[in-house]
Amino acid sequence: MSTAEGTAPEAAVEVLDVSRWYGNVVAVNGISFALEPGVTGLLGPNGAGKTTLLNMIAGFLKPSAGEVRVLGETAFGTPEIYERVALVPEREAVYDFLTGYQFVRLSARMHELPDPEAATIEALRRVEMTSAADRATGGYSKGMKQRVKIAAALVHDPEVLLLDEPFNGMDPRQRLQMMSLLGRMAEEGRTILFSSHILEEVERLGENVLVVVAGRLAASGDFRAIRKLMTDRPHTFTIRSSDNRELAKALMAEESVFGVELNDGTVVVRANELGAFASAAPRAAQTAGASLFEVRPEDESLESVFEYLVTR
């Protein structure tokens, strides 16, 4: 993955200063990036614009400004790209009256594959849905629907695979299995972009990550660097101890601490780094001769982490 400035001409997906608005509401705001083969995670809280962005890359939405190119073609209004591109939508709906096998075969036939039956069987095998293939999809669990949707997307062996919240509804074993499948597909040279609002999913699968918050690209690049940014941000903790005043004094001497406030029965501490504070807190308690009753991190929601990335 690279940012727009360093876009290589062979990038499978190029998003060039793309915005999309609905009336007065801006869903995606001036985003640029390029994707090369491999797995990339599109991370962001719900409502950040991930689905809008994926739909624009998949050619289902026209950017209000900017351009999306997939495999060298303008994504919107070019059905030919679907010979090499596939999307697994977030919405659960499938044709409930079709069996899993019929649903995937429909996809194979619409792609006019030379042997749709063989391609269907192979795609169902890859997502471990062979045993349930003859049941109507209407009776499937959420995870099964998700897997059969992925099978239908894989059936024509696409070079670019876009997945919108693909792990929703899957149990942990299915999740791992699907992650390893996507990992293998990436090793085969495919470009895979999946969205998620769950940090751990992206951490496990995507070496590269795009963080989208409120329609903007908040961060992009190697996941480890972004993870570090997230953990190294300022943190606030509320502490209860046997001697708050002495503890506050001792904490102020710690390098990682840049603010201490004595409240009614608690000490509120602002620290630079999570790791450094983890060792500073017990050390300060020992110096102060105080017992720690509770150390509670404040505002650790994913939204606040994303918020920090945008405003840093």
Added chain:
Amino acid sequence: MTVLVLTLTLRQLLGQKRTLVLAGLGLLPLVAAIIFRAGDAGEEAAEFTAQFLLNGLIVNALLPLTALLLATAALGSEVEDGTIVYLLSKPVERWRIVAGKLLAAWGATAVIVLASAVVSGVVALAGEGDWRILGGFLVALAVGSMAYSSLFVLLSLVTSRALFVGLAYAFIWEAVITNFAPGVQRFSIREFTASIAEAAGDPSPWVFDADLGTTYSVILIIVVTTAAAGLAAWRLSRFELGEAP
């Protein structure tokens, strides 16, 4: 490709409650015919069949209602529940998808209205009237089904309130406004259908007399059908998917 979409859509329509309800409504003209025959039908069988049964109940009410509900279910419901993505994410010309949807909506509509017309017409006319009028209406209903289906498939691609707009067209514009402003009849699929029924069945004027000329109606119904189908294909090629925030 069109055949794949057609068979998929027919299976979708067959599984829907609205199709069953419409099939049930299709029996109402039969009930009317039975009641008519139970009375002293006499020589009025042809007039009753043409004017009340075939034109009044089937062309004016059952046909537009069936076409509207099935055409909007054929494409509109896929847009609504999001399954349209499985058709749009294929390297298939959009007109082929529209053609499959349109043929399915037309086929299902035609089966319901033609079956209703045949069954009720046979009961009403048996041993009494001129069969040509029934033949004329069958031809007209097949053609009218196509025109309405085309128009309503297009509607389901341009508005999320296709059902409401379609009802307003069929039961306010065509049914009410044409009575007060006769010029408006020239823009009414039901009038085109009635005119074709008259031309194809060639009944005596006192049995059935349509308001519009045949040539005009045939040309207009072809124009409406092809223009609506073409616009629907164009609209689908520019169709945008995705949830607004």
